[in-house]
Amino acid sequence: MSNAFDEIAAGLSEAIRHAKGEKTGVVEHSPEPIDVKAIRKKTGMSQQKFCATFGISLGTLRHWEQGLRSPRGTARVLLKVVQHNPQAVVKSLQE
Helix, strand or coil, rough: CCCHHHHHHHHHHHHHHHHHHCCCCCCCCCCCCCCCHHHHHHHHHHHHHHHHHCCHHHHHHHHHHHHCCCCCCHHHHHHHHHHHHHHHHHHHCCC
16 A cells, blocks of 8 residues: 555656646647648538538537637547548448
8 A cells, every 4th residue: 555655646746846847757648739620621511511410519619610629539539530531421420
């Protein structure tokens, strides 16, 4: 139990130092930006059609396109697939 506590305490200490901008061994991973508007335009769909087709709320899409929010999780995965092969997604949804 003491070993687990020591590891947790060391990790917390390192996280605090990192948050203060000090050099640590922390590695940050940031996903690449995703241009939702460009993906939608590539499909040739209006915002309403894009939302209806892929099950995204219009408000959410607008926030993404305006840069107020970024897609995360499964929405991000869906958008990446749509970006590379929108017709495959449309076809799969129609079956």
